[in-house]
Amino acid sequence: MSYCVNCGVKLSKSEHKCPLCGTIVVNPNIDINNIEEAYPDRIEIHNPKINWKYLFNLFNMFLIVFGLTTVLCDLFIIGKITWSLYVLASTAYVGIVLFFMFLKNKYISLIIWLLSTELFIFLIAYLNNGMSWFLYLVMPFLFIFGIFCLIILWIIKRKNKNLIRILSFVLFFCALSIIVIEILIDLYNFKTIDLYWSIFVTLPILLISIVFIVISCNKKMLEEIKQRIFI
Amino acid sequence: MESKEDIIDIPKWMRLDNAATIYPYTITKKYAATFRLSITLNEKIDVIILKKALKKVLKRIPSFSYRIRKGLFWYYLSYLEGAPDILEDIRNPMCNSHFKDNKHFMFKVRYHGSRIAIEIFHSLTDGMGAITFLLTLTSEYLKLKYKINIPNNSFILNTKEKPKKEEFEDSFKKVARNRGKLEKEKPAYHVSGIQEEGHIVNIITGKIPIDNLKSVSKKYNCTITEFLAAIMILSIQEIQEKEKSKRRRNKPIKLSIPVNLRPFYNSKTLRNFSSYVNVGIDSQYGHYSLEEIIIQVKNQMGMMITEKKLNAKLTGNVKIENNKLIGIIPAFIKKYILSIGEKMMGDRYCSSNLSNLGNISLPNEMVPYLLDMNVMVGRSKGKPNSAACIGYNNNLYISFSRKIKEPITEKLFFTKLVEMNIPVEIESNQGR
DSSP states (O other): OEEOTTTOOEEOTTOSBOTTTOOBOOOTTOOGGGSOOSSOSOOOOOOOOOOHHHHHHHHHHHHHHHHHHHHHHHHHHTSSOSTHHHHHHHHHHHHHHHHHHTOSOHHHHHHHHHHHHHHHHHHHHHHTTOHHHIIIIIHHHHHHHHHHHHHHHHHHHSSSOOHHHHHHHHHHHHHHHHHHHHHHHHHHHHSSOOOOHHHHHHHHHHHHHHHHHHHHHOHHHHHHHHHHHOO | OOOTTTBOOOOSEEEOOTTTSHHHHHOOSSOOOEEEEEEEESSOOOHHHHHHHHHHHHHHOGGGSEEEEEOSSSEEEEEOOSOOOEEEOOSSTTOOOOGGGGTTOSEEEEEETTEEEEEEETTTOOHHHHHHHHHHHHHHHHHHHHOOOOOOOSSSOOTTSOOBHHHHOOHHHHHOOSOOOOOOOOOOOOOOOOBOOTTOOEEEEEEEEHHHHHHHHHHTTSOHHHHHHHHHHHHHHHHHTTOSOHHHHTSOEEEEEEEEOHHHHTOOOSSOOEEEEEEEEOGGGOOOOHHHHHHHHHHHHHHHSSHHHHHHHHHHHHHHHHOHHHHTSOHHHHHHHHHHHHHHHTGGGOSEEEEEEEEEOOOTTTGGGEEEEEEEEOOOSSOSEEEEEEEETTEEEEEEEESBSOOHHHHHHHHHHHHTTOOOEEEESSOO
């Protein structure tokens, strides 16, 4: 039997340090490896099991029934497929996005989401004679946004995670995307490039991004900031 | 000889008793009002025999074979066939509140080496009901294993008898009168610290010789509960005095002490039938010495633990439950209202709690097989720590369970006892 030299309490055989003050107890007469601990090592954590596959299948079934019902209504009332095509396209879009959202490979999920969104908007543009805004504005916007998301995903998935550096990269790509967006709008509206508002937005973002990169490279400063702003 | 009128046909469902009503509404992913009782035998537990014993005990005490279900307006208890599995013990007891993992039973039976432990959700019963269940289970286990004869007493029920009506009764409703009163209180001081993750509870158990406690309590002219409560308040006062914030320094320190109501009304129920009193000191008036704290605790307990005061409190609670306006609120809305009410009124008004199940005396035939007993309360929702104690074989086992990292209250509490020449033996779940 050992006593804590700091607290004066007697310690049970299973205790090799005082639970009250953390003082290590050294008793050469006791082999702690042969003593059963007061509590086993196992920790129980509740992990609720949700059958996501079943839930998605159920939801997709609901979408299919919903889509088919609208098509049938359209056929019975008007005699041909008109407004129900929008409903059908929307349900198909939601179904595809949800189905591929939880793939293990997030890059593929993102690419499928991008392609299905392009296709969905293309259909709306085609049905409403809007191919010009689709080809020169929406398609490039979505393409840029997709590339932006892929780069961010790649940065987040890297092993050495440095939150401030990630944030600086995100801001940097934000700034780049804003410039490209203004170029696209200018080309669509005036057929020339005249950068104006994007500069006012980009400059402060770029400045903050540079500050973040500098901070992320300085470990001492990073530690100091962490100390002061921890939650 | 039991008469037919005493025997009960096991109801398929029942209303929750008055004290149990609040608990289902306060369950969250990280919290359920749970407590644990354990006994250590002199040799390793045989799980197969324990399983047989459990099945026999559940037939005698069927009030434990109920699951909680949500009705349109209130939660209720629904009867369950069978028995829960016997589980291996864990390092973080009372942290998993998902009854579905336990065949919906609201209690778990665990074993580790030579220890049997039961974890119980408070909607099922209180400490007295739980100790009756555990000791009946242990005696049945010993009878099956060693073929010995153990006489029955108030804690050890005869498993050959049928369950009795009085064991199922909601005694709160039976004894409630017309006039009730719920006292208004001030929010109490809480020791601060770094919160552990939701699935972690830190347990420290102290084994203290009752003779030493008795002689010190006698010196201060108080009971052991009053003395332990005073030492706990003194320890918390020491922490509070170091607080930088004046507002926190001036908050009262109060301990919630559960009171068993069975002796007041001669009740034999195995469901909840206990109340509580909040006793303590008002720190804004300066430093209190141990003698002053003991006088405060003793007088406050004397004032509050009277049949009339306790009845006024329980009647007040029964009146709230019987209020038709509250009754017609659907259960899913009630959950939000009652959980807010619990946050505003429950843990806010006490700094910690100290449950004393008293000194358990067992038949001589059983004593050689039982080494020790323990009781502990699960993680509190609002309070940083809770304490519970039980006496057995001239030792008092007091367990602190806390949800903060720092064992600051426990350290002060136990070292104060050591300074008074009361030996303390410590055990914990913190591992190597």
